[in-house]
Structures are given as C-alpha cells and as structure tokens.
Amino acid sequence: MRNLSVHEIAKKWKISERSVRNYCGQGRVNGAFLTGKTWNIPEDAEKPERSNKRKAQLSLLDILQDQKSGKYPGGIYHKTQIDLTYNSNHMEGSRLTHDQTRYIFETNTIGVENEVLNVDDVIETANHFRCIDRIIDHAKSVLTEKFIKELHLTLKSGTSDSRKEWFAVGDYKKLPNEVGGVETALPEEVACKMKRLLTEYNAKEEKTLEDILDFHVKFERIHPFQDGNGRVGRLIMFKECLKYNIVPFIIEDNLKLFYYRGLKEWENEKGYLTDTCLTAQDKYKAYLDYFRIGY
Numbered sequence: 001m002r003n004l005s006v007h008e009i010a011k012k013w014k015i016s017e018r019s020v021r022n023y024c025g026q027g028r029v030n031g032a033f034l035t036g037k038t039w040n041i042p043e044d045a046e047k048p049e050r051s052n053k054r055k056a057q058l059s060l061l062d063i064l065q066d067q068k069s070g071k072y073p074g075g076i077y078h079k080t081q082i083d084l085t086y087n088s089n090h091m092e093g094s095r096l097t098h099d100q101t102r103y104i105f106e107t108n109t110i111g112v113e114n115e116v117l118n119v120d121d122v123i124e125t126a127n128h129f130r131c132i133d134r135i136i137d138h139a140k141s142v143l144t145e146k147f148i149k150e151l152h153l154t155l156k157s158g159t160s161d162s163r164k165e166w167f168a169v170g171d172y173k174k175l176p177n178e179v180g181g182v183e184t185a186l187p188e189e190v191a192c193k194m195k196r197l198l199t200e201y202n203a204k205e206e207k208t209l210e211d212i213l214d215f216h217v218k219f220e221r222i223h224p225f226q227d228g229n230g231r232v233g234r235l236i237m238f239k240e241c242l243k244y245n246i247v248p249f250i251i252e253d254n255l256k257l258f259y260y261r262g263l264k265e266w267e268n269e270k271g272y273l274t275d276t277c278l279t280a281q282d283k284y285k286a287y288l289d290y291f292r293i294g295y
Contacts, residue, residue: 003040013047016208018278023048057294061242064136076291081105084238084250085128088231091256094121101125120159127155128231135239142202143236145194151232152225161227173226184223193222212240213273217266247295249280
C-alpha cells in the first residue's frame with residue numbers, strides 16, 4: 001500500500017499539516033511511521049475523530065477572555081500581553097527591555113535609573129497592550145478595514161507620529177513608502193487593494209494557517225499605513241488564529257531574520273515562512289502545556 005506525506009494527507013482530510021503531525025505524534029493515525037523527521041501515512045488511514053473531552057475543553061480564546069475580564073495575574077493572558085508586545089515592538093526598533101515591558105503592564109509605571117527612554121517606545125507599549133485586548137474582545141468578528149484601521153489608531157495614538165500632518169493615524173498612508181528596499185502600494189492604490197484582499201480572504205469559510213500567512217504576506221506587501229504595518233499585521237495573525245482554533249504564535253528575536261526571509265520568498269517557497277511560524281507556534285504550545293491549556 002502506498003504511503004502519503006503529511007502535505008498530501010492534510011489536503012485529503014482538509015485540515016492543517018500541523019494537525020496531521022499532531023495526530024501522528026499522538027499515535028492516533030494507524031500505520032503512520034517516521035523516517036527521520038518525515039511522517040509516512042498509509043493512504044487509506046482514517047482521519048481521527050475529535051474526542052468528546054477535547055470538545056468540552058475551554059478554548060484558548062475562552063481562557064484569554066476570562067483572564068482578561070477577571071484581571072487574572074500570571075496566566076496565559078499575562079504572558080501573551082508581555083511577550084507579544086515586547087517582541088513585536090522590539091522588531092520595529094523599540095529599545096525597551098522585556099523586564100521594562102513587563103513592569104509597564106503589571107504596574108502601569110516604569111522605573112528608570114541612569115537611562116534615557118524614548119517616550120514613543122513607552123506609549124506604543126501601553127497602546128499595544130490595548131491592541132491585544134481588542135483582538136481578544138473581537139477575535140470572532142469578521143476581519144474588516146474598519147477593525148484594521150482601529151488597531152492602527154490604538155497603536156499610534158499619542159505618539160510623536162500622531163502630531164505630524166503627513167502621518168494619518170488610524171487611516172491609510174498619504175505618502176509612498178517602501179520596506180526593506182521594496183516598493184509597496186502607492187497611497188492611491190491602498191484602499192482598492194485592501195478591499196480586494198479582504199474580499200478574497202473573507203470568501204474562504206474556514207481558514208488554515210496557510211491562508212492566514214498568505215493574507216499577512218499580501219498585507220505587508222500593500223503596507224497600507226505610514227508606519228506600524230508589521231505590528232498591526234502580526235496582531236491580525238494572532239486574532240485570526242484565535243478565531244479558527246489554530247495555536248497562535250509570537251515571532252521572537254531569534255526568528256526575526258527567518259521571518260523576514262519568509263515574507264520575501266513566499267511566492268517562491270512557502271516553507272520558509274511556514275516553518276518559522278510553526279517553530280514559533282511550538283514555543284507558544286510550550287506555554288499552553290505549562291498552563292495546562294488544551295489545544
């Protein structure tokens with residue numbers, strides 16, 4: 001009997017490749033075996049049924065919403081707020097440390113000794129916490145231009161950028177810009193391209209991780225805002241993972257260059273970005289394991 005790859009089985013069962021690997025690793029696929037790091041799966045293998053116990057479990061989104069509303073300290077909500085905010089801002093040049101980010105979240109203050117801090121770094125850190133609350137509160141909502149603009153408004157409000165006449169806070173860019181030396185959509189093209197992207201994305205009833213990554217790449221290529229595109233884009237990915245019960249992920253500093261390469265090479269090789277995000281997903285799953293949260 002012929003054996004199929006994880007990719008082929010994922011297409012056949014209409015689930016993510018990650019789910020197939022999880023089923024195999026849990027011993028729930030009869031006849032599946034490893035050759036090195038590659039799973040070989042009998043072509044007649046049946047898709048495992050989800051157990052009643054798993055269905056009864058609270059979802060990650062449920063837990064995040066409960067811990068947020070209850071102001072629960074030290075749980076997955078607390079961990080997510082600090083790690084996602086620190087890493088996403090750090091990728092964009094924030095000089096605040098992880099400890100300083102945690103201190104702002106936990107005490108709404110910041111202690112400085114023999115150090116000069118950039119005020120925008122502090123403001124955008126506090127604003128990013130509010131952005132995460134928004135994606136948790138509205139995780140199940142359809143992704144819209146209005147919501148995306150509201151994320152940008154929340155992120156950039158009160159910053160020095162918000163006092164610049166040419167900088168549109170909470171609205172699409174007024175001036176052409178580029179990212180990594182690559183041209184992006186011109187200001188007059190943004191609205192049309194964003195509408196087309198969202199129409200295409202929202203037409204898919206169930207989203208896979210690949211769908212979410214594909215949206216992210218296209219969003220970053222459009223680069224609809226004057227600044228803050230990377231952070232808004234990563235917040236959207238986190239929201240959509242929560243909506244579709246996909247384990248979310250946080251791109252940390254050690255994965256930054258692989259993440260950028262993945263964005264650049266998406267059309268040629270999807271594996272670069274996918275593998276990077278799966279690695280980040282494994283790190284977040286370790287958090288879930290620690291807090292005894294099912295996925």
